[in-house]
Amino acid sequence: MREEKDYTRDIAQIRSIMERSSKFLSLAGWAGIMAGLYALMGAYTAYRVFDFNPDKLVYESSENLASNLSKVILLAVVILVLALGTAIFLSHKKATKRGENLWNALVRRLLVHMAVPLVVGGLLVLILIDKGLIGLMAPLTLLFYGLSLYNASQFTYEEVKSLGLIQVGLGLFSAYYVEYGVVCWALGFGVLHIIYGIYMHYRYER
Template sequence: MKKDYSEDLREIRDIMQRSSRFISLSGLSGVSTGIIALIGAFLAYQIVFKDTEFLVYNQVHLPYERMVNLLLIASGTLILSIGNAIFFTRIKTQPYQHHGWDVASKRLFINLLIPLVSGGILCLLFLWKGFVGVLPSLTLIFYGLALVNGSKYTFSEIRSLGIIQIILGLLAFAFLRYGLLFWAFGFGLVQILYGLMIQRKYKL
């Protein structure tokens, strides 16, 4: 009898861990990161890419100053986006007492991070070697892969968002000259639309 009950408890714990998804992701963070991405893309175009021939398939020589600007814009966009996501998630979890950093959120975070970090490092290597043209495409593809990978641990909509980003990334490679446009479309508009959709569907 006693053994039976401990078996029950073990099973409960096991099921709770297996099933928990991180559902505190805020749709608003999707909207705000989308807006940040649009601003980032605009700045990158104005400051780095305008009137240049960098978006091509071969190696280009990126002047040091432009390289630094591009890195500044990219890291600024990234940091602001992550900060935003954390901020909106905090707002959403606060009234419910359960703090955001539990098994589910950790699992989501790690699974997002694996493709994201490997893609990020690859992009830096490409940038370093002067292959600037592939960057919009690669960032879209790896971001999409990260979303697909993480979607098992949060809203299922994230999966289709990821697939859209991957397709846009492939298109961005096929039409390299318009890479930045695809990038703004994927990270900006699509992300904003998905954010609004999730916000509407899951608002508490």
């Protein structure tokens, strides 16, 4: 009986080692929670302070629109920097605690698979903004972000795939109902990240 228990323990240890070598498991649940909070604060600021709530697809250029749009873009960049910075800090802290190196070949492959749809989506959004298609900003950021998560899920937790598919669904919904773009963006980048972060924290980090 003892030998069977030893074999079971050895198999579990081998499985854990193999999983660590093939999956990026240092992503902290708190990183998702903080990213969601940043996104909700950003969405509130864009809507209330900058009066940004596209309710139609095409907008004719105007000084007021251009001024508010530039502020919203700058706000989005700030949110992105905060979210990335927090994720790197917390993931590094978690990796150090687990005795792992945060920057390795696995992480580089994950980032490459995420970067392709994100870069393409970002460039497409900039092109459409230049054409006055402001109403597609929120849907496309959700769509391409969801695709990047789905693309990268093979290198990390399986739950990331589900999060990506939900983001894609929200992106498609907001592309059809443009007037709900900001609400969908807040749900996708804000609420879903918080729920995902809480779930990951209680399942894998406690």
